[in-house]
Amino acid sequence: MWRRLTSLSHLRQVRRADELKICQAFCTDITKPPVEAESHYRRNSPFVAFVLGGPGSGKGTQCLKIAETFGFEHIGAGDLLRKEMYSGSENGDMIQKLMKEGSIAPSEVTVKLIKKAIESAENRKFLIDGFPRSEENRMAYERIVGAEPNFVLFFDCPEEVMVKRVLNRNEGRVDDNEHTVKERLKVYKGTTLPVVNHYAKKGKLYKVVDITDTLQKQVIGIEEVECAVEKYMRM
Numbered sequence: 199m200w201r202r203l204t205s206l207s208h209l210r211q212v213r214r215a216d217e218l219k220i221c222q223a224f225c226t227d228i229t230k231p232p233v234e235a236e237s238h239y240r241r242n243s244p245f246v247a248f249v250l251g252g253p254g255s256g257k258g259t260q261c262l263k264i265a266e267t268f269g270f271e272h273i274g275a276g277d278l279l280r281k282e283m284y285s286g287s288e289n290g291d292m293i294q295k296l297m298k299e300g301s302i303a304p305s306e307v308t309v310k311l312i313k314k315a316i317e318s319a320e321n322r323k324f325l326i327d328g329f330p331r332s333e334e335n336r337m338a339y340e341r342i343v344g345a346e347p348n349f350v351l352f353f354d355c356p357e358e359v360m361v362k363r364v365l366n367r368n369e370g371r372v373d374d375n376e377h378t379v380k381e382r383l384k385v386y387k388g389t390t391l392p393v394v395n396h397y398a399k400k401g402k403l404y405k406v407v408d409i410t411d412t413l414q415k416q417v418i419g420i421e422e423v424e425c426a427v428e429k430y431m432r433m
C-alpha cells in the first residue's frame with residue numbers, strides 16, 4: 199500500500215530553519231524572490247541544488263516537475279554526457295564505453311559540461327540531476343566551479359523498484375539493460391552514497407523516501423510524490 203506521507207517523512211523531520219530554507223529555495227515569485235535566492239541573485243552567483251539517487255529512483259521525473267513548478271533550470275549530468283556522446287566529439291566513444299559499463303566519466307569532462315550549461319543559462323537557479331556521483335566528482339566541481347551546492351535532494355528508493363523502472367523505461371538508453379543496471383547499482387552504493395553521506399553530515403541533505411512496491415502503485419506514486427513535494431515546498 200502506498201503511504202502518502204511516508205514519502206516525505208524525512209523531510210518533515212527537518213528543523214524549522216531548514217524547512218524555511220528549502221521553502222525559500224523553491225519559491226518562484228519573480229517580483230519578490232525568496233530571501234536566500236534573492237541574495238544569490240544580487241551576487242549573480244548561481245543557486246544550485248544537486249539531485250541524487252540510484253538509477254531509476256525518479257530523479258529526472260521529479261526534476262522536470264520541480265523545475266516547472268518552482269522555476270529552476272534542470273541540468274541532467276547524464277543528459278549532457280549523452281548529448282556529448284552523440285555530438286561526434288572526441289570524447290564520444292569514451293563516454294559511450296563508460297555508460298555501457300555503468301562507470302563514471304572523468305570529472306573534468308562532466309564538470310566542464312555542467313559549468314558551460316550553468317554559464318549559458320539565463321536562469322540562476324539550477325537543479326543538477328545525477329551529479330556528483332563520486333567524492334572525486336564532488337571535489338572537482340568545488341574546485342572548478344568554486345562553490346558548494348545550496349542543498350541536495352536525495353531520492354531514496356528500494357533497489358527492486360529502481361531495477362523494474364529502469365528495465366521498463368524504454369527510451370533507447372545504452373545503459374537500460376540488466377547487466378548495466380547491476381553495475382550502476384554497485385557504483386551507486388560504493389561510490390555515490392558516500393557523497394550523499396557527506397552532504398547529510400553537512401546538514402544539506404533533504405531525503406525523499408519512495409516506498410512504492412509494484413508497477414501499478416508506482417504509477418500512483420508519481421503523482422503522490424509530486425503533490426507532496428509541491429505542497430511541502432510551498433509550506
Ligand SMILES: Nc1ncnc2c1ncn2[C@@H]1O[C@H](COP(=O)(O)OP(=O)(O)OP(=O)(O)O)[C@@H](O)[C@H]1O
Nearest residue numbers: 252253254255256257258259363367416417419420
Ligand atoms: N514514482 C514513480 N512511479 C512510477 N514510475 C516512476 C516514478 N518515478 C519515475 N518513474 C519511471 O521510472 C523510470 C525511471 O525514472 P527516471 O528516469 O526519472 O529515473 P532517474 O532517477 O532519472 O534514473 P537514471 O539515473 O537512470 O537517469 C521512468 O520510466 C519513469 O517514468
Ligand SMILES: O=c1ccn([C@@H]2O[C@H](COP(=O)(O)O)[C@@H](O)[C@H]2O)c(=O)[nH]1
Nearest residue numbers: 275276296297300301302303308328329
Ligand atoms: O555525473 C555523471 C552523470 C552520469 N554519468 C554517466 O551517465 C550514466 C547515466 O546517467 P544518468 O544520470 O542516469 O542519466 C551513468 O551511469 C554514468 O555512466 C557520469 O559518468 N557522470
Ligand SMILES: [Mg+2]
Nearest residue numbers: 257258276328
Ligand atoms: Mg535520469
